[in-house]
Amino acid sequence: MHKDLSAAWKTRHRRWLKFVQANIKAMENGKRIPIGPSAKPLVAPALRPRNDPSINVVICAPHPDDEALIGALALRLRQECGARITDCAITLGSNLSQRPRRLRELKSACAVLGFKLIVANSPEGFDQVNLLNRQNHPDEWIAKIRTLSAIFEQDSPDVVFAPHAEDFNTTHIGTHHLVVEALGDYQQRTGRGPITVIETEFWHENSRPNLMVGISPHDEATLVMATAEHGGEIRRNPYHLRHSGRLIENVRLGAEVVGGQGGVAPDFPFAELYRLVFMAGGKLCEPRPGGRVIGPKEKINWPKLVQSFRPSP
Numbered sequence: 042m043h044k045d046l047s048a049a050w051k052t053r054h055r056r057w058l059k060f061v062q063a064n065i066k067a068m069e070n071g072k073r074i075p076i077g078p079s080a081k082p083l084v085a086p087a088l089r090p091r092n093d094p095s096i097n098v099v100i101c102a103p104h105p106d107d108e109a110l111i112g113a114l115a116l117r118l119r120q121e122c123g124a125r126i127t128d129c130a131i132t133l134g135s136n137l138s139q140r141p142r143r144l145r146e147l148k149s150a151c152a153v154l155g156f157k158l159i160v161a162n163s164p165e166g167f168d169q170v171n172l173l174n175r176q177n178h179p180d181e182w183i184a185k186i187r188t189l190s191a192i193f194e195q196d197s198p199d200v201v202f203a204p205h206a207e208d209f210n211t212t213h214i215g216t217h218h219l220v221v222e223a224l225g226d227y228q229q230r231t232g233r234g235p236i237t238v239i240e241t242e243f244w245h246e247n248s249r250p251n252l253m254v255g256i257s258p259h260d261e262a263t264l265v266m267a268t269a270e271h272g273g274e275i276r277r278n279p280y281h282l283r284h285s286g287r288l289i290e291n292v293r294l295g296a297e298v299v300g301g302q303g304g305v306a307p308d309f310p311f312a313e314l315y316r317l318v319f320m321a322g323g324k325l326c327e328p329r330p331g332g333r334v335i336g337p338k339e340k341i342n343w344p345k346l347v348q349s350f351r352p353s354p
Contacts, residue, residue, distance in 0.1 A: 071282045077270030078149035085155030085263075091123035096343060098126045099198040100156070101189075103170065103216040104134060105147040106274055107204075109267035110284065111241040112154060113256045113313035115202060116263060119155055121341050126156040127196055129189075131216050133166040139273070140165060146271045153267040159196075162188055171215035182219075189223035194231060202239045205316060209244035225323035237347055238325070240316040246294070250314040251328065251350070253295035255337040261285055261311045288312055299332035309337050317350050328352060 045051075077083075098115055102108045108115075108128040118124035128151055133140040144160070151158040160166050167185055175182045193201075203220035204213040217240075224236060240247060256264075261284075268281040275281050288311035295314050296306035319326045328350040335341060 068282045071265075072279070074269065076272040076275060076281075078146045078272060079270065082149060082152045083266070083270070084152050088120065088123060088155075093123050096122055096124035096200060097196060097198045098124050098200045098202070099193070099196055100126065100128045100202040101131055101216055101220045102128055102202075103131050103204060103210065103212045105130060105143045106150070106268060106271040107213075107241075107243065108147075108156060109150050109154065109264050109271075110243055110280075111202070111313065112156075112264055112267070113260070113288070113311075114239065114252075114254045114315060115156070116154060116260055117254065117256065117341055118200075118343065120260075122343050124200075124343075126154070127198075128154075128156045128158050129192060130158065130160045130166055131189075131219070132168070132170055132212060133160065135168075142273050143271075146273060150267040150270040153263065153270060159192065161185075161192060167219075170219055171211040172218065173211075175215065175218060185219055186223045186226055189219060190226040190230065193224060193227040197233075198236060200237045200239060201320075202241055205240040205242055205247045207245055207248070208242055213244060221320070221325055224320045228320060229323045235319050235321040235326075235351075238318045238320055240318060242314060247314065247316050250295065250299050250316050251332040252315045252317050253291070253299040253312045253332070253334045254315065255292075255307065255309040255335060255339075256288065256311045256313065257337040258310065260337070261288060285311065295334065300334050301332070307334060307336060311337075317347075319351070326352060 096118060098118060100108050100112070100115055115126050119126050130147060133143050148158060169181070170185070201220060201224060204217050206214060206217045208214060208217065224238070227233060228236070265281050265284050268284055269275060291312045291314050292306060292310065295312055297304055299314065318328050329352050333346065333349060
């Protein structure tokens, strides 16, 4: 009788198979959790009053759901720094008949996150936020710039979130350019000083992220819950169930792309990647070279973090 030389292989494979199957089972369990918009608002717990200087944050979300999908840093700033987070919905999607539904879902998601909501060009949002509109219809584009610039003047943000310039989706790319140009207009009209810009990624990796923000399982559950309030969208594509997988992958990627090639991966499970830059004098300015990794247990010191990226005079 011949000895089975593959016995050890089979034993080890069974253990890894259980690991892989556990991931599939977790996604199947997620399918059993109700999706939104919830009949009764899921209101985020109130925060304790703080004495810290307030931080005004505006998220320029290309579509309803982007506020949750890239919201790790904004959520942490709200909870740890008492920041006031405003989600500015740049569009409500391209399908006119679906906009009321998407707005209901968006309101529900923002309630989960504790974010204030405003809709650019209320109540419909902008149409055709893309480079073709920018090129072929300059009058329409200028009108968008002026509308968003007025929103910035009203909210006076210290921090603005927007997609990076190569985030694949045409509306994400268009939103990047619209935000940069509207911030430039706002600064030139008002004389406003430097503003921190957080470039986000979802559809395409940013080639030069410089900030990896770890997030706890508790906060990741909040982001997934908020994403799940966009029920009409996730019925089409259940990306809420894959959100945690993307943040797990970010830890592998960010460990070296942000932390340094050949660096040791941190031991926390979830992270979001960003690029922190500055708008000054109406122009997008490069930050100081280098990257920063913030673990989920490290309290964010926002002024110190921003200063670490501020370019030398």
